[in-house]
Amino acid sequence: MTKKFNIIIEFIKDLSIETPNAETLIYVRNNLSKYKMNIDINSMPLKNKIIEVNTKLTFQNKELSDKKSFFEIVYASIIKLNEEIKDKIEIEKIILCDLQNIIYPKIEKIFFNIIKDSGYPSIKLENKVDFEKLYKERSN
Numbered sequence: 001m002t003k004k005f006n007i008i009i010e011f012i013k014d015l016s017i018e019t020p021n022a023e024t025l026i027y028v029r030n031n032l033s034k035y036k037m038n039i040d041i042n043s044m045p046l047k048n049k050i051i052e053v054n055t056k057l058t059f060q061n062k063e064l065s066d067k068k069s070f071f072e073i074v075y076a077s078i079i080k081l082n083e084e085i086k087d088k089i090e091i092e093k094i095i096l097c098d099l100q101n102i103i104y105p106k107i108e109k110i111f112f113n114i115i116k117d118s119g120y121p122s123i124k125l126e127n128k129v130d131f132e133k134l135y136k137e138r139s140n
Helices: 022-030 088-117 131-139
Strands: 005-018 036-045 050-060 070-081
Touching: 005 088, 036 088, 050 088, 070 088, 088 131
Parallel strands: none
Antiparallel strands: 005 070, 036 050, 050 070
């Protein structure tokens, strides 16, 4: 079986860690369990079967509180599709599933290391992200 796509380049496109002051840092450190991870994936065709895929991770507390920190990373992957790939559904699955299964562990590691290096405790997600399951749920 031939490869469906190749990753040409990957990079951190945008990164934001916002902690307004030391008081907020201490409060958020003690309430980090209230923070949830959100994933947003979008893509933009470039040319010659090349696509830019942006995977955005946001780690935030949705509760109303004056003391909040904000964490976000946008990770860009430039991929080239195999010439045989033409079906829109197959392309969608490559972007939302196949590519994410390759790059997500790296993005999560980078993101959580940066959060830790910003003065917060180590973060471990209880559940691994199942991109196949998310894709199927989205399709239904």
